[in-house]
Amino acid sequence: MTETYRVYAIKYGHREAKRGDHFLGGDPDGERSMPMDYFVWLAQSDEHTFVIDTGYTEEVGTRRGRPWLRQPADGLRMLGVEANDVQDVVITHLHFDHIGTIQDFPNAKIHIQEKELQFVVGPAMFTPAKHSFETDEIDRVVTALHEGRVNLIDGSQELAPGFSVHHVGGHTGGTQVVRVHTERGWVVLASDSSHYYENFEKKRPFSIAWEPERSLAAFKALYALADSEQHIVPGHDPMVLDRYAAPSPELEGIVVRLDVAPKQ
Numbered sequence: 588m589t590e591t592y593r594v595y596a597i598k599y600g601h602r603e604a605k606r607g608d609h610f611l612g613g614d615p616d617g618e619r620s621m622p623m624d625y626f627v628w629l630a631q632s633d634e635h636t637f638v639i640d641t642g643y644t645e646e647v648g649t650r651r652g653r654p655w656l657r658q659p660a661d662g663l664r665m666l667g668v669e670a671n672d673v674q675d676v677v678i679t680h681l682h683f684d685h686i687g688t689i690q691d692f693p694n695a696k697i698h699i700q701e702k703e704l705q706f707v708v709g710p711a712m713f714t715p716a717k718h719s720f721e722t723d724e725i726d727r728v729v730t731a732l733h734e735g736r737v738n739l740i741d742g743s744q745e746l747a748p749g750f751s752v753h754h755v756g757g758h759t760g761g762t763q764v765v766r767v768h769t770e771r772g773w774v775v776l777a778s779d780s781s782h783y784y785e786n787f788e789k790k791r792p793f794s795i796a797w798e799p800e801r802s803l804a805a806f807k808a809l810y811a812l813a814d815s816e817q818h819i820v821p822g823h824d825p826m827v828l829d830r831y832a833a834p835s836p837e838l839e840g841i842v843v844r845l846d847v848a849p850k851q
């Protein structure tokens with residue numbers, strides 16, 4: 588039977604940025620402020636717990652000029668989840684801000700697209716696309732693969748009833764999105780297939796688009812997988828924290844519930 592999940596966005600980082608940073612080809616109002624938030628996500632049913640992405644480490648964030656707020660594992664602990672106990676981690680793609688703290692989840696199976704692993708060990712890494720990857724973080728995934736802890740996905744896969752992943756590509760060779768069943772219907776975690784609401788609403792790909800046509804097709808996939816536009820959750824938009832409610836007053840500004848309909 589299809590399981591019903593509680594879904595959380597947990598903010599772990601933030602940086603100042605401009606509109607011109609976020610749209611392929613720039614923006615007419617490029618100097619205007621448009622900050623970026625950094626999230627990991629948690630999906631929990633009565634039977635399953637999935638962590639989606641693992642953020643960046645303090646060291647890498649600091650080196651790359653991304654202020655670091657908390658270790659993603661500490662954010663999960665605020666929701667009663669111990670990283671050590673987590674059995675399943677979905678990695679939407681291998682950029683440093685999505686794979687960074689995978690070492691905090693030593694007992695988890697890592698669910699990743701086969702195409703993403705090929706991407707980071709192939710000729711794309713001779714191009715500036717390499718910039719968003721950390722070599723030792725890729726090494727960690729290869730090590731986990733050799734240890735039998737990686738599930739290589741080719742396209743779409745249901746990981747549990749009511750929880751599936753889907754390759755969309757575009758941003759990187761193997762970017763995937765998550766579709767999860769909740770009380771308000773099918774929610775889609777777009778991750779970096781759409782950093783901001785404005786990317787998918789206006790059909791304007793983010794500035795980092797390995798295959799721009801696939802980035803455009805990814806927007807279509809988001810709409811096809813989600814029950815409505817209100818069920819699509821972008822990967823880096825500070826507005827997510829405004830639109831959804833915190834699960835408790837203490838978590839205000841850090842965590843929101845995505846399985847409860849947005850306030851606006």
Ligand SMILES: [Zn+2]
Pocket residue numbers: 682684685779822823
């Ligand atoms: Zn990202």
